[in-house]
Amino acid sequence: MSERKIIISQNIEETLYNKVKSVIPDWTIVTGREPSIWKRHVEDAEIIVGWKKEMKEIVVNQDVNLKWIQSWSAGINSFPLNELLTKQIKVTTANGVHAFPISETIFALMLGFTRKIHTYVKQQQKQTWHHAFMNQEIHGKTVGIIGVGKIGRETAKIAKAFGMTVLGIRHSGKAEEFVDEMYPISALHSVLPRCDFVILALPLTEKTKGLFGKQEFQSMKSSAFFINIGRGPIVVENELIEALENNKIAGAGLDVFEIEPLPENSPLWHMENVIITPHTSGSTEYYNKRVIEEIFIPNLIAYLSGHELPINLLDFEKGY
Template sequence: MAMRKLVVTHNLEQNLLDQIKQIIPDWELIAGKDKEVWQNHVKDAEIIAGWKQSLKDDCLAPESKLKWLQSWSAGVNSMPLEELEAKDILLTSANGVHAFPISETIFALMLGLTRKIHTYVKNQQTKTWHHANMNLELHEKTVGIIGVGAIGKEAAKIAKAFGMKVLGVRHSGMPEEFVDEMYSSDQLDLVLPNCDYVVVTLPLTKKTRQLFGAKQFKKMKSSAFFINIGRGEIVVEADLVQALKEGTIAGAGLDVFEKEPLSPDSPLWEMENVIITPHTSGSTEHYNKRVVENILIPNLRDYLSGKKPSKNLVDFSKGY
């Protein structure tokens, strides 16, 4: 009888491989970033951890043995969700792995814009000693967190250290610790006028695509800053550019864009009131460790006991 097989499409430290192997001692474990390592094993794999677009044909082929796919990213919008659902393939995300690094990036962007760090960095390059009319502070302001999941929760917790008022928006509208007022998704337009900072941490779904456009920016304060670390397609980028040009909002910190890499022709590059990071807010030295120890191994234990994975099981009807 052929050995059951788990494929990991990433390079993992030996101690992490050993932890996985302890759970499945009788399985064949194939791991490595290079396609040559795993391409001949994909059709036979019962579990695959780490999605690559090149996996699609083999994973969805009639002869595929795939039962469960563990994404290495929190977002699953680029995956063939309808086809996976049709084949009854379980899908779990890496949601939660990014809570610390992304929440740190959120506040780096908020603080950078508020205290004009980006302006001073540019001045440093030209040896320019200039105050730049910096006079804002973060303390006791109001932040709206649009999407209170793992990242939003951590951001809300940090906001409290600055004495901030936290308004949250989530699909269910259910209350959450560190969030002073929670609103449901259809109440977004009620929240925006009250925020000094609007932070988007949403996944990309059919409902969130182009959620932020000219209408939403016009509802924001002209002194408000917009932070997006969710997905670029949640925002109508042309409307954001216009809002920044016209002073409809004060500035933006952006880690994600409609098309990536961001085109050299984008006006966002040259704007004094914009800080750009290249979709790196989730990067962390602890990434693989957290995916394996906090998500993959607990889910693997569930799977081997005949249960569905309990960590981050994707609801195909919601898209996350």
């Protein structure tokens, strides 16, 4: 029987390596982030865990043995999806790994604005003792979650602890626990005027690219805060900047941007009503463990049994 091979293009802990090895003891497992470690194995690997841009040329242009890619991230917009579909290579994402850390970031940003934390940090640096007109709270307010997946669900759950009203938007419009009212995306402009906080948690697809622009910001309350932890290109960034400069919205907490790293000449860097994080909202000490133990290994067991991959299997038509 020919050798079966898997590439894990990450530096994973020995305990996680051993857990994978226990499921596929007879397979060759190649691990490590550096291309010099895994590049010569791409052509004959059956499974790749962790897509790298350097893999594209080999996978697309050569006759490869690849059957399945487990993404190390939730977003797969950088993948050559058309070619993978043509070659019938399955893709599973890391969707769900980020639910805890990103929901915590969302509330850090919300509380940062209402309790003036970002302002007080700047004042501390200048040794300035000033109230900064702090008078807001999030208890009892309304939050709109645009994209109620696993992150949105966890965010809604936390919001209920603050006594918030939760409005949700998802493609299906299907009801969800902790969401008071759920709507399809077609209802976006009727939901936005009701929200004190708007959380953008959508994946980037052809349909969501540029979804949030001038019209959407005009639909929001001037007192509302906008938070984007989805993907930068979903927002028309120059129109967001215009809304912030003209006080069409109260502020924005941004983890993702149209261009990353955010260019040094972007006005967003210097706005008092903006909090910037460098695409780190999903970072957590448990990241590797969750990808391997909660997503990859259950999928691997199903794969070895000849069953459909049960967790986060990509729908190529939807793009997520």
